Amino acid sequence: MRHFPYSCLLLPLLAVLLTACSGDDGKTGGPPPAPVHVRPVARADVPRLLHVVGNVKASATVGVKPRVTGEIQEIHFREGQDVREGDPLIGIDPRPFEAALREKRGLLAKSQAQLSKANDDMRRYGKLVGGGYVSREAYEQTATEAAALKATVQSDKAAVESAALDLSYCTVTAPISGRVGALNVDKGNMVKTTDDTPVVTIDTLSPIYVNFSVPEAHLPVILERMRQGKVSIRATPTGGTVESGLLTLVDNTVDTRTGTIRLRGTFENSDRRLWPGQFVEVELPLGVARQALTVPSRAVQFGREESYVYLVGKDDRAVYRKVKVLFEHQGVSVVEGELAEGDRVVVDGQVRLAPGLAVQVLE
Template identity: 45%
Template sequence: MALMNVMTAFRTLRRWGRHAVAASAVVPALALCACSPKEQKPTVKPPVPVVLAKVERKTIPVQIKAIGNVEPYATVAVKAQVSGEVVNVHFTEGQDVKKGDLLFAIDPRTYAAALKKAEANLSRNLVQARNARQDAERYAQLLTEGIVTQEQYEQYRTKAEAFAADVAADRAAVENAKVELSYCTIRSPLSGRTGNLAVHAGNIVKANENPPLVTINQITPVYVTFAIPEKDLAEIKHRLASGRLAVEAIIPNDQGPAEQGTISFLDNAVDAATGTIKLKGIFENKGRRLWPGQFVNVVVTLASRADAVVVPSQALQTGQSGPYLFVVKADTSVEVRPVTPGITHEGLTVIEQGVAPGETVVTDGQMRLTPNAKVTEKRPGGAGVSPPEPSKRP
């Protein structure tokens, strides 16, 4: 019995112990809830450092840009017109030559002999023709006196005319021999620069054989050929009808100024495959900066647009709704402003509609911006310009 009482007392104490542990766990939790601070306010985002620029008014040229290819003003492939041995070359490849300069000498002996033979045949036939003419004149007199018959006279007259024809043929043969002999000295047909020399002294050449002996290109002046879109044809025709149309050729990776020229040729048809039309500009090329076969950037200035509203081209962004700008408001926050861009020139883009001169736009740092975000202008070193601290009175 005593043992039963002890067991009952032990179970009672055990239940009281569990309730005490639970109570001890609840008390600290209530204390933490009582001591927790009030709900915190959301933190204010700092201004985003950006690069800013003012919207301005400027005069912007209206231009057409294209890729052009330099072509020689004239090019001549020099070939031999007679066959023979090249006995002398009077220039070095890559040399500048003038019109009429001696280039090649071909062995002239065969052609000189042919000329002498033609001249000898002419001399012989001249004598025979003179005698035949005299006989014909004498028989004409005898015919009038009735001494000879008409048939006899006709024989001598025909003989005289035949010799006269032989003389004419001999004269032509002499002229042909002189021409062929002159072909033994090959002279430059134009002023220009020689190219690769295909034959040297001692080689045998044939008349009109390929490849040419040398090719000469005239590079002062020079042409630049390029193509423009069909949509610009009407404006080009209008400008050409009004007078000379200037064109510039800019040499890539060349720090020098652009070469100045004028449009000299407009093709007579639009290329249906590409929708472009071919033009040529002529350039004096006094400094020989333009070289045949070279590619250049071509700029045709059609007109100038005064008081155009412009922004730096890097300020323009493109979204799903089209082009837009981040415009800074008076409270240094930004708004997204849809705009209508126009032509570009030297890093500036004309804005047809959307902003006004004097407004401020973001040109760098747009990736971190959202509508109504605050901005601060970057220092030249890259840090943002902090707002001035309020003055403190003593």
């Protein structure tokens, strides 16, 4: 009796199983088409509005420091109060400076009296030296004394002026108009001219500045707009209302580290809606892009080195296209790249896509 090897029986069985697993229709296996939503690439006139984050800054800030050393006797303002230039802020004990002024005035009076006598002596000796009653040397001595006393009088006058100036500094006045902050030194404390901490800080809130930076690529357009006339900008604080101002400064240097240029807007801020230190959203209009190539902003994906979109080709497969976003406006991105008007760009479902992958366009 002959025996057949088991391999001869297993090979046909495996062939049958493979045929059954593959199905009767003979189609090849693979991932199902990825469902996506698409929108057409369009051309449109789009306002070129640059949106950046800015920081509010007082148009002038002064830290008030004493110009004489002494004890604070009076406070003439309330913290958070608006003051005008020249308004008194604090009073320093004036008594030591009043005494110094009286002393300097006394010395001046003494030197003036001595000068008057020296001038009389010089005139009298001048008459006597001509008749030979006094020597030429004695006359010259009186003239020298008169000249020296004249210089002393000038010096004493300067000392009186300096003492009077120090006395006036006992009343510290506001150097600018604005809003005072918190008082850093209380009444009764000694203040010195060498103190680093100001007694109080004054900020000018109207007008007020908004500083912000934009990429240097926008600089030519901004400079051209400013040559044509005033450029309006808008700033919106978090939870606040839109404020309108003017672009008043383009810095003279591009920051080589960040590739940005610093700009400044000036706002009247009469209602005090902008406050120093606030972060605001700045909107800078740069004209209108005519018949620009546009795609929905959610269609643009950002990789490590470039931005891109996925198109749906004629064979319903995903096509990768590199794009450059020029700017955005109300959910629409103006782009440059290998796109054409009417191309179907994917706006939802990009996470499952890869170049050449089959897609299913959903309504």
